[in-house]
Amino acid sequence: DAGVIQSPRHEVTEMGQEVTLRCKPISGHDYLFWYRQTMMRGLELLIYFNNNVPIDDSGMPEDRFSAKMPNASFSTLKIQPSEPRDSAVYFCASSLGGSLQETQYFGPGTRLLVL
Amino acid sequence: SQQGEEDPQALSIQEGENATMNCSYKTSINNLQWYRQNSGRGLVHLILIRSNEREKHSGRLRVTLDTSKKSSSLLITASRAADTASYFCATDHGYALNFGKGTSLLVTP
Numbered sequence: 001d002a003g004v005i006q007s008p009r010h011e012v013t014e015m016g017q018e019v020t021l022r023c024k025p026i027s028g029h030d031y032l033f034w035y036r037q038t039m040m041r042g043l044e045l046l047i048y049f050n051n052n053v054p055i056d057d058s059g060m061p062e063d064r065f066s067a068k069m070p071n072a073s074f075s076t077l078k079i080q081p082s083e084p085r086d087s088a089v090y091f092c093a094s095s096l097g098g099s100l101q102e103t104q105y106f107g108p109g110t111r112l113l114v115l
Numbered sequence: 116s117q118q119g120e121e122d123p124q125a126l127s128i129q130e131g132e133n134a135t136m137n138c139s140y141k142t143s144i145n146n147l148q149w150y151r152q153n154s155g156r157g158l159v160h161l162i163l164i165r166s167n168e169r170e171k172h173s174g175r176l177r178v179t180l181d182t183s184k185k186s187s188s189l190l191i192t193a194s195r196a197a198d199t200a201s202y203f204c205a206t207d208h209g210y211a212l213n214f215g216k217g218t219s220l221l222v223t224p
Contacts, residue, residue: 109155
C-alpha cells in the first residue's frame with residue numbers, strides 16, 4: 001500500500017486566495033483525521049471522519065475552514081479566504097477503527113505558506 | 116481537551132548513549148502512544164501502552180507508564196544518528212488523539 005497520500009506537498013499562496021488540500025487515506029481505513037502543525041501550537045486535530053461522515057469538527061479554527069469526504073478514498077480541507085496565520089503544515093491521517101487501540105498512519109503533510 | 120506535554124523540549128546526545136523523554140498528561144487515559152517525526156515528514160507510530168500496563172519494550176525502545184503520576188517515559192537505548200527526530204506522546208480524546216509539542220532529539224556521531 002502506498003500509505004496516506006497528500007497533495008500538494010507544498011503550497012504558496014497570497015492572502016485572500018482559496019486553498020484546497022487533498023488526502024487519500026489508506027484503502028480500507030474507516031477513520032480519517034486532519035491535523036495542523038505549527039511551532040507555536042504543536043499538532044492540533046482539526047476534524048475527523050468516520051465512514052465519510054464528519055464526527056468532530058470542534059478543532060476547526062473558524063468558518064474559513066471546511067472539510068469534506070465525498071467518498072472513502074478522498075478528502076479535502078479547504079481554506080477560503082486564506083490568511084497568513086494559516087501558514088502551517090497540514091497532515092492527514094487514517095486508521096482502521098478510531099479507538100486508541102488503532103495506530104494512526106500519517107501522510108507526508110502539505111506545507112502551506114500564505115503571504 | 117487533554118494534551119500530553121513532553122519534557123525536555125530538546126535533547127542532544129552522542130551515538131551510543133541512551134535518550135529518555137518524558138510525557139505528562141492531565142486526566143485519566145485508556146492508552147498512550149508514542150510517535151516519531153523525522154524532519155519534513157509525517158508522524159510514525161512507535162509504540163502503544165495500555166493503561167493497565169506499566170512497561171513495554173520494542174527493540175531499542177522502552178516505554179513506561181505511571182497512571183498514578185499521569186506520566187510516561189520513552190527510553191531509546193544505544194542511540195544512533197538515525198534516531199534524530201522529534202518524539203511525541205499522544206493521549207486519547209474520544210476516538211482521536213491529542214499530541215504534545217514533542218521532544219526534539221539530536222544524536223551526534
